[in-house]
Amino acid sequence: MSNVIAIEVDNRRLLLAVDYLYRAHMKVFETHHLLPASKVLIDQLSMSVKQVPVEGYYTESEDLQAYFLNIRTLQQLSRADTQPIAHFDSYQQLSKVMFSAMYGAKPGSENGFFPQRLDALYVALDTTAPGEWQVETLTNKAHEFSVAHNDISLIGLASLIKDAVVLAALRESVVLYAAIAVGAALEPPTYEYVWSVTEDLENKVNQFIDLFNTLTSSNIRNASAEHTAYFYDAYKENDILGRYVYIGFDDSKEPMEYYHWAINYPEQADDLTVDAFWDTEIWTTEEYYDKKL
Incomplete structure (x- = not known):
């Protein structure tokens, strides 16, 4: 008696796989290329690096943390501050990354130190009164x-499939790990990989992958049925439970309140959910684990 187990890659699993692959390659690119570039600018501008909460995977190494803090420091400057270094290769390289369509379809303010892109979630927040910020609405x-x-940004792709959990995960660019339990079988199982990704999402994901590979000299494979196992393996590596991201604030209140999304698995729930909450402080992932998990 044959024992065939179907292993499916659908829209959610594809995006979580792409997110995992993006992070793995991007951490290397940031460490070896963007960190040195950011140090050049910090030194040339004689700046002291500001200490702010470090978010996402940037807590994973000292180099990634240093890069995060360097960029946060530079982002506090204005366009006028770029005059001494605008011609530097380091500034041009970082600007190219910041203004990439990987991070949003809409150009942002031209007054910042770096050119800026706005993603779909930012636009949703910006066009909705803070009192109406709800997961479903946004x-x-x-x-x-x-x-x-x-x-075709990561956030745009997550928004395309209207999956709040994926949207929250990719907003912080964290990984998701999903354990799949297989019961005992009479004979060793064989696996049949099933590609259930919609054509529109597949096309846009491949645009993102092409752009990312070109920008970072990476080699992520194209999203297609022939690579189902590749993306499923990446998807299995992901773990987003407990990850949180600060996505907006309401400065009409005193003290100012910050709006957060986090990924949780409440008791009695069938799947991961997005936990949206306000607080007068910006949380860290560690705090969320301690207080809510």
């Missing part, structure tokens, strides 16, 4: 923007 608005602007 997810739907982000979806509308993504469709209207052909947004």
Whole structure:
């Protein structure tokens, strides 16, 4: 009696796989290329690096933390401050990354130190009163923007499929790990990989992958049925439970309140959910684990 187990890669699993692959390659690129570039600018401008909460995977190594703090320091400057270093290769390299369509379809303010892109979730937040910020409302608005602007950024792709959990995970660019339990079988199972990704998402994911590979000299494979096992293996490596991201604030209140999304697995729930909450402080992932998990 044959024992065939179907292993499916659907829209959610593809995006979580792409996120995992993006992070793995991007951490190397940031450490070896962007960190040195940021140090050149910090030194040339004679700046002291500011200490702010370090978010996401940037806590994983001293180099990544240093890069995060360097960029946060530089982002506090204005466009006028670029005059001494605008011609530097380091500034041009970092600007190219910051303004890449990987990070949003809409150009942002021209007044910042780096050129800026705005993603679908930012636009959703920006066009909704803070009192109306709800997971479903913001997810739907982000979806509308993504469709209207052909947004191929990670956030745009997550918005396209209207999956709040994926949207929260990719917003912080964290990994998801999903354990799949297989019961005992009478004979060793064989696996049949099933590609269930919609054509529109597949095309846009490949645009993102092509852009990322070109920018970082990486070699992530194209999203297609022939690479189902490759993306499924990447998807299995992911773990987003407990990850959080600060995505907005309301400065009409005193003290100012910050809006957070986190990924949780409440008791009695069938799947991961997005835990949205306000606080007068910006949390860290460690705090979320300690207080809410």
